[in-house]
Amino acid sequence: MPKGVSIQVIRRLPRYYRFLTELEAQGVDKISSTKLASVMSSTASQIRQDLNCFGGFGQQGYGYSVPVLREEIGKILGLDHIHRTVLIGAGNLGRAIATHLNFEQLGFKLTAIFEKDEKLVGTMLRGIKVMPDEEIERYARENDVDTAVLAMPKDAVEKMIDKLYAIGIRNYWNFSHYDIAKQYDDVIVENVHLSDSLMTLCYRINEKKYQT
């Protein structure tokens, strides 16, 4: 496990993994950095630099084996180490997250869903029964949970994090606008700010429109 790989490189790894998965599905079994760059709208230099942060996966004069490279990147990402995960919030967003994503192929196993709203408690999602918030502590302790997905209103997150942190959950996939990192500094937080993405799109549309 090499240390100090830049976040830019890390964020490109899933993209490599996706494209290699597709190439493998298409029956491509070897590829050069130049060709991969062309497929991915990247550069051969960047691909070789990125990969060589982790090791030499290619063969000079030949290129890279697609299945081997895909598997290696999967290992680098750690997709084979499954993290037991709970989802907090079974509203529209929570339900979409639960049903839309293949957690198990991405390094996680969604094992329980919690919700404050009584009307949603008891409903089923992907074969998982939605439980009331009060049961989180008991459940997480008994089931070795280390990761939480936060799909709940911002206002309630602060107290929820206190609870989850106390149980020992340190990894968060955060869809709320609450700034988790400011509260605790030994947690890992991956934020998904959908509205930021939409505002960025807005900027880019206007930028194009008024460029002359």
Added chain:
Amino acid sequence: MPKGVSIQVIRRLPRYYRFLTELEAQGVDKISSTKLASVMSSTASQIRQDLNCFGGFGQQGYGYSVPVLREEIGKILGLDHIHRTVLIGAGNLGRAIATHLNFEQLGFKLTAIFEKDEKLVGTMLRGIKVMPDEEIERYARENDVDTAVLAMPKDAVEKMIDKLYAIGIRNYWNFSHYDIAKQYDDVIVENVHLSDSLMTLCYRINEKKYQT
């Protein structure tokens, strides 16, 4: 409208906007770059550099007016120019997008939803009736739509884009893994790859675990 502002700066603008909105709601009416940096876990230098890509919004010796700065960033983002938008796909993800986001505050107006699956056609979402895919062309032409949100399976996206492009829709908020930009080069595509985000989280968890 300044030209050539780097994408890094642009992607920080929505975050500034969010924090300023919150500060304003809290009744804070002025702030220095140093204090804002502390709140946002950023640096004063970066904030001043970023803002000065667009103009001098502060006052020397005083700082920045929170409401003024918030409004200026809103204008820079173009949130006041509303783009008429359609959502393609009323599955779990599409429904979450439709119900979860305040499009109108983010520069967009969601006016119609289209879906291939007959079982979902006719259902209501946020007061919008889900229509069959076949009606997109007629609807978009009649209603001056310029943006599409893609929450549909990857396999169907290619043909859909051909259709939307032909109608004149050039802006895409893309939740699928289909690579729209490769097909047409005068489009604006903002991708949201949730699974990439989750894989990145996986990497970061493992990186922390094995660091010693």
Added chain:
DNA sequence: TAGATTGTTAATCGATTAACAATC
């Protein structure tokens, strides 16, 4: 062997950070 393509070093480019003069 010759051709191809990697792994890796060096050069370039751009972004971030620091410094400070301008000025409110």
Added chain:
DNA sequence: TAGATTGTTAATCGATTAACAATC
């Protein structure tokens, strides 16, 4: 005026790109 803080220039740092020797 003096203190504070911006706007902006300069310095540093890191990421990307280019080049090429190693080698399959």
